[in-house]
Amino acid sequence: MTYLDAIRQGIWEEMERDPSVFLLGEDIGAYGGAFKVTAGLLEKFGETRVIDTPISESAIVGAAVGAALAGLRPVAEMQFMDFIACGFDQIVNMAAKIHYRWGPAVPIVIRGPSGAGVHGGPFHSQSNEMWFVHTPGLKVVMPATAYDAKGLIKASIRDDNPVMFFEHKFLYRRIKEEVPEDDYIVPLGKAAVRREGLDIAVITYGAMVWTALEAAAELEKEGLSLEVVDLRTLLPYDEDAVLASVRKCSKVILLHEDTRTGGMAGELAALIAEEAFEDLDGPIVRVTAPDTPVPFSPPMEEYFLPNAQKVVLAARRLAAY
Template sequence: MEFNVNFLDKDLQLQLYKALLKPRLIEEKMLLLLRQGKISKWFSGIGQEAIAVGVTMALNAKEYILPMHRNLGVFTTREIPLYRLFAQWQGKASGFTKGRDRSFHFGTQEYKIIGMISHLGPQLGVADGIALASRLNHKKEVTAVFTGEGGTSEGDFHEALNIASVWQLPVLFCVENNGYGLSTPTNEQYNCEHIADRGKGYGMESHIIDGNNIIEVYTKVSDIAKSVRELPRPVLIEFKTFRMRGHEEASGTKYVPQALMDEWAMKDPVENYERFLKDTGILNEELIVSIKAEFSDEITHNLQVAFEEDEIVSGLTNELNDVFQNFDYQEFNAKSIIKEIRFIDAVSEGLKQSMQQHDNLIIMGQDIAEYGGVFKITEGFVEAFGKDRVRNTPICESAIIETAMGLSIAGMKSVVELQFADFVSSGFNPVVNYLAKSHYRWGQVADVVLRMPCGAGVGAGPFHSQTNEAWFTKTPGLKVVYPAFPYDAKGLLNNAINDPNPVLFFEHKGLYRTIRQDVPADYYTIPFGKASAIKTGMHVSIISYGAAIHWALEILDKHPEIEADLIDLRTLCPLDTEAIYNSVKKTGRVIILQEDSLFGGIASDISALIAEHCFESLDAPVKRVASLDTPIPFNKALEAQYLAKSRFETALLELIDY
């Protein structure tokens, strides 16, 4: 192995050695503790340390790095106190996730490190978002994100590279090609000679670097990073390396030919560099012993601190309170004239006034710029705010949602328009596993609003008509909003954008141009978790939301003899249980109406809550009315049969007569 140290002074060469040695010594200690049963799991990076160390040394301390579970050298090179890392691996409070996650599944703004989740791919799109924030804020910074050769098979990899290339984002995509994705060799992962070749397909610069050569990694990445800071663009870097231990220790390496293990053992990054420094007189045996002893003492001391720390005492209040970032609702009251506008106009007004309210708010979505979106909600926004803030995206829901998460990490807000709520399925993983869990796991807000045009009644068929709120009300960490009127749509959208937590904002397409209402012209907000009483009465409680509220109003207009409490929930998470219980205790009868299919919908949970908390007040069984448990059909007659609207009147009258 050749080390070209031209222009590197001796102090830096020695610093690189220490940075390379430290994670190796920690790993050796962790493997011993694993065998002793003192830690639960370990993903070894032995043989790959030069990549994590070299990349981290090449970046500035303020530049973000998004590592993987084999990149211990990123954390040690950024000089995170070892007792905190050890506490993290033991599930102690002084770690980074309060015992809620393990390994390197955490982030820390203090050290500008954003750890992975087990799904591997999402951090690539998150890096896009962080880099986008750097560009928009005119910072000459790069973002480095790691993945393995196995991770390049995931769709997130391709989506993230495509976005970074189209938007010329300063991201270093660092692929550690270590030969195996768990036990699957590279010839079963991809069918090209080099992963770096894929850069051509995205119009992206790419490089191949010897990942076991600390000097080559450091010098080449330093040069690339310096160039990217001056000329922002993405770069794909393939590091050729090898994993000398199992994917994790329990999996072993029996699937690897011994000859291959022997070949790569000769390329050990620590031993080869140490030998080189001894040959050049920078190191000697005495100094090596001294350095190792110093690290050994540091490791032993910090382990003792972590072992002596008390176990976490579980507290329900802390657990529940950490699901969401605390948000002190700020009320903005409308003071201007009132005008009658459509539902769609209310959404557009709220979005536009929020853009004026928040200089750091970015809107992203397919066809939302010059075209104004398929529903024309953002028409004229490019002229008002410019293309930096109103961004057309490629068709890649997953990576765009991840990009929004990256913007949040970098201190910006975003609204992502899913062209249709149905299409969120292509971005499901980052919604339920990244946005929803980040604050609970390590205190990072996901300041993201996903706009979800949804609903049936327009003959759009199975892929454009779903009302899929139940996919997300089940997921702790997400707020779900579903207005039925223009006034609520505008005020709730403004509040959703103010809220630092992830919000799914459902907008029923069938209401866009059919419902009109008097709405204040200026900026105002409506708090979450407060239902609206549309009608009051003593006979029955009707609980609903979205387009179904208007179905209920039609039937009540047809039956003026029925005096009903009609409650529009407006937000499904948080849910206004107080309004529900008070109404049910007053009327003794309740019917819950939803457009979604019946089984597993929000009506089922509301019904259960009522049974648990209002049973003694009920004069009749709780009634649920919902659409059929089938996909939504295209044909108008079939769609009408599918929808709950066709069955609501009969169910209501039966309940009244019970």
């Protein structure tokens, strides 16, 4: 099963389990979604539960918030997560604050494809998860595996908070694995150690988990042992798991596809410096994209994105430190 199929199966199971779950978004019904995540759902659940909307992200999020307040559990699709800016106010000023300010829960999920690597250019490739990680009241989730994609979308739909669910479009059809048919969830806020190692902890999420694993496999031949931690949830993130790996390895690389300044790596670096300063045997190292929009030209995009080779070089330097 692909990463994409796993998301669809998770949504499908939740719609079967709970009649209050419904979908809304652009072209998600008859067309099955721009990436076909929702293909077949209209036929199965009908047009009252799979709703094609006008091209207005603000309307989609606003309708979802209203429906949630009325007792439903909407799952809204952004055709590309880049377009979410049009619905930004509804998310950060409404969904994120209603429970805090007035009490009622807003159990919505806003999901969609993010990330680069498919030559989509600056408006269809952004890693914009940090817009929301800096908004208390939201949860921000980003699966790296098909198993997690299903388990996390189900946990997100069941969560009573607004959840931002960032799918990585590069992984949609590239990740294939056995995914159980069972009704399981992957808990929000828990990281996973994807590979155990001793020398350097690589803390990452999303598509970069695979990049880190590729680098770890190459460095193993040189006798350098990398531990790879997949955060899975960025808000709230798993501090204990991050600190445990840092304490074990004493050196750490923070890796993400998002641009450098104000990225998740900066937050993690601050946590590590505050809580594990005396466990560090070298500087905290970031491997990220530079502070520019995602380039359209394929060679430029390749230069822009972190890859296994960049992680290998950074790890060798840090190991020698």
